[in-house]
Amino acid sequence: MARLNLNFDKFSIELEPALVAPEPSDAWRRLGRMGKRVAQVARPPEWPGGGGQSATPYLDALRAYAARDPGRFHVPGHKGGDGADPGLLEAIGEPALRLDIPALTPGIDVGPEPTPFQRAQELAAEAWGAGRTWFLINGASQGNHAAMLALAHAGEAVVVQRNAHSSTIDGLILSGLRPTFVAPELDPELGIAHCLTPDALAAALDRTQGAIGATVVSPTYFGAVADVRALSAVAHERGLPLVVDEAWGAHLAFHEDLPEHALARGADLVISSTHKVVGSLTQSAMLHVAEKPVGIDPDVVDRAVTLVESTSPSSLLLGSLDAARRHAAVDGRRLLEETIGAMAATRAAVREVPGLDVLDERLAGRPGVYDYDPLRLAVDVRGTGATGYELAALLRDLGDINLELFGENVIVAVFGMGERAAKLGVRLVEALRAAGAGLDPARDRGREQFAPPPPWGELAMGPREAFLGPQEVLPAAEAVGRIAAESLAAYPPGVPNVLPGERLTAETLDYVQRALEQGGSLRGASDRRLRTVRVVAE
Numbered sequence: 001m002a003r004l005n006l007n008f009d010k011f012s013i014e015l016e017p018a019l020v021a022p023e024p025s026d027a028w029r030r031l032g033r034m035g036k037r038v039a040q041v042a043r044p045p046e047w048p049g050g051g052g053q054s055a056t057p058y059l060d061a062l063r064a065y066a067a068r069d070p071g072r073f074h075v076p077g078h079k080g081g082d083g084a085d086p087g088l089l090e091a092i093g094e095p096a097l098r099l100d101i102p103a104l105t106p107g108i109d110v111g112p113e114p115t116p117f118q119r120a121q122e123l124a125a126e127a128w129g130a131g132r133t134w135f136l137i138n139g140a141s142q143g144n145h146a147a148m149l150a151l152a153h154a155g156e157a158v159v160v161q162r163n164a165h166s167s168t169i170d171g172l173i174l175s176g177l178r179p180t181f182v183a184p185e186l187d188p189e190l191g192i193a194h195c196l197t198p199d200a201l202a203a204a205l206d207r208t209q210g211a212i213g214a215t216v217v218s219p220t221y222f223g224a225v226a227d228v229r230a231l232s233a234v235a236h237e238r239g240l241p242l243v244v245d246e247a248w249g250a251h252l253a254f255h256e257d258l259p260e261h262a263l264a265r266g267a268d269l270v271i272s273s274t275h276k277v278v279g280s281l282t283q284s285a286m287l288h289v290a291e292k293p294v295g296i297d298p299d300v301v302d303r304a305v306t307l308v309e310s311t312s313p314s315s316l317l318l319g320s321l322d323a324a325r326r327h328a329a330v331d332g333r334r335l336l337e338e339t340i341g342a343m344a345a346t347r348a349a350v351r352e353v354p355g356l357d358v359l360d361e362r363l364a365g366r367p368g369v370y371d372y373d374p375l376r377l378a379v380d381v382r383g384t385g386a387t388g389y390e391l392a393a394l395l396r397d398l399g400d401i402n403l404e405l406f407g408e409n410v411i412v413a414v415f416g417m418g419e420r421a422a423k424l425g426v427r428l429v430e431a432l433r434a435a436g437a438g439l440d441p442a443r444d445r446g447r448e449q450f451a452p453p454p455p456w457g458e459l460a461m462g463p464r465e466a467f468l469g470p471q472e473v474l475p476a477a478e479a480v481g482r483i484a485a486e487s488l489a490a491y492p493p494g495v496p497n498v499l500p501g502e503r504l505t506a507e508t509l510d511y512v513q514r515a516l517e518q519g520g521s522l523r524g525a526s527d528r529r530l531r532t533v534r535v536v537a538e
């Protein structure tokens with residue numbers, strides 16, 4: 001095999017070309033002056049600049065590095081799998097461990113620009129129609145943290161949809177922003193919250209002195225999509241940016257029969273949980289800024305993203321984002337076509353099961369619902385005599401059916417962009433039929449069926465002050481009337497029932513306790529069983 005000779009003044013070494021980094025770094029160039037030329041390894045023909053959406057520059061660069069069998073005198077300590085626990089090696093396989101490569105590796109995310117990493121983010125921005133896109137390794141949660149930190153550069157007051165995800169509230173705590181909460185439209189029949197109306201947003205912005213922007217959720221956990229065009233017009237008329245938490249909508253950009261995605265409808269900063277429906281690895285997500293954002297400086301967003309990010313981002317997560325973007329951009333339309341069709345058939349079959357109904361496009365047009373995402377199968381279970389919690393447990397026992405979300409009245413099954421939705425739909429419907437057969441629709445479900453969720457407590461102080469200020473821990477029963485120093489968010493769906501700074505009510509504590517008893521979990525609380533609550537010392 002041809003060898004590369006490097007003659008230094010005092011010694012000489014030989015390297016096989018495969019062992020030499022693909023991109024000559026400056027150091028190699030300097031060495032090259034003393035000795036022979038460094039290896040030239042051709043880049044994949046479609047990169048840079050070419051290949052369009054079918055290229056995966058970052059993933060390819062990882063694979064090229066792994067294929068060279070490089071001397072890994074760097075972290076992680078498993079060294080591409082050689083030092084890994086045998087169980088892990090067997091479970092996730094050597095190819096995955098070989099691709100676990102640290103940041104700041106020449107030819108991957110440092111070196112001549114655009115690096116493969118930069119190029120991958122550019123391709124993602126192009127695919128979603130963004131001005132700039134960041135790959136995130138701490139989920140859409142990181143996107144919400146960064147969004148709030150970026151807004152906080154402009155001032156202190158922000159308008160926030162009250163049923164925002166708990167990560168938005170964490171973003172308020174981190175940034176110190178003072179929220180004006182706006183209630184979403186509540187569905188009195190189903191007992192679930194939908195989106196914000198433009199009028200509610202306008203009123204909240206107008207009563208918030210010094211507002212620097214607003215953040216809303218669309219689609220919701222249940223698939224309701226907001227009128228983002230009207231919401232962004234409301235914000236823009238006031239010269240303010242609209243942030244949209246589109247964690248559940250990364251796929252919307254890839255099929256014309258789906259609701260239009262937030263960037264296309266005027267949003268300025270969009271949080272996208274790519275792993276949820278498009279199918280990158282869990283914990284990977286993206287943050288997009290519009291091409292011509294109102295009131296958002298991309299360089300400020302960049303600082304904010306860095307602040308809430310590990311210095312050791314997982315290349316596996318990042319590589320999966322590069323691949324998921326290609327999958328969505330190249331194959332998404334065809335895959336979604338199939339999935340949308342299969343979901344329509346599944347919906348019709350669910351409706352045939354006694355006691356069940358499906359929340360679907362009939363939702364669109366209800367207050368706070370502009371459109372509906374058909375990839376969410378939200379099933380109304382009130383006619384079965386069981387709660388969603390009970391039905392979810394039955395489905396698990398009977399058919400190993402594991403749902404994304406279950407609440408009092410509704411259960412939600414999530415379908416991915418490109419999975420075998422027809423087959424999975426049949427499996428779900430069969431399990432629902434079997435579960436339904438053992439239920440008594442006349443049974444009292446133990447609670448007033450249409451009871452709305454308890455109203456939110458009064459916001460007595462800012463979330464950051466309450467979270468960081470003097471506090472004490474009380475038994476839950478003694479905490480009624482006190483100001484919470486922590487969030488209480490029954491999961492799923494993780495929408496906070498109590499925020500730091502809000503007064504605790506008996507009804508809300510009871511509601512959260514009940515969710516726990518039914519098998520839910522609690523996020524934000526220091527006592528995850530809610531025996532005690534951390535409150536502000538008054």
Ligand SMILES: Cc1ncc(COP(=O)(O)O)c(C=O)c1O
Pocket residue numbers: 138139140141142144165167217221245247248273283284285493494
């Ligand atoms: C609306 C919304 N935003 C943000 C998130 C956080 O996403 P991730 O789990 O990717 O951090 C979720 C998670 O369920 C969500 O529902």
